[in-house]
Amino acid sequence: xxxxxxxxxxxxxxxxxxxxxxxxFRIPESLYKNNIKNNINFEIxxxxxxxxxxxxxxxxxxxxxxxxDISEAEFIEEGCPEEFLLGSNWxxxxxxxxxxxxxxxxxxxxxxxxxxKVSEEIFNLPPQ
Numbered sequence: 001x002x003x004x005x006x007x008x009x010x011x012x013x014x015x016x017x018x019x020x021x022x023x024x025f026r027i028p029e030s031l032y033k034n035n036i037k038n039n040i041n042f043e044i045x046x047x048x049x050x051x052x053x054x055x056x057x058x059x060x061x062x063x064x065x066x067x068x069d070i071s072e073a074e075f076i077e078e079g080c081p082e083e084f085l086l087g088s089n090w091x092x093x094x095x096x097x098x099x100x101x102x103x104x105x106x107x108x109x110x111x112x113x114x115x116x117k118v119s120e121e122i123f124n125l126p127p128q
Contacts, residue, residue, distance in 0.1 A: 018118065028110070066111070
């Protein structure tokens with residue numbers, strides 16, 4: 001387990017993460033592979049501080065899926081607000097804003113799903 005750096009989410013996502021209402025995030029696979037060249041790499045067990053908080057996330061699992069295969073339960077894990085009857089009505093517009101034309105739902109890109117847990121107990125980590 002190693003502390004890899006700091007992740008900055010938007011204010012809404014940060015709030016949902018700290019409140020433990022978001023436990024996953026997704027990145028288009030091709031975009032992620034391009035960013036590995038820039039030293040942006042996530043591995044199971046890695047820790048990242050959440051910018052602007054005293055919390056960090058630990059990566060628990062990494063999976064690959066198609067964008068259209070996201071379930072309603074996964075929309076909730078992505079931080080979908082309770083007032084949305086269908087998580088897709090919230091998630092896909094957010095996705096399009098974040099990743100743009102190249103990664104639209106109609107292209108059904110491969111995405112990497114990063115499952116994480118939130119903790120504030122960074123100082124209770126075993127020595128490395």
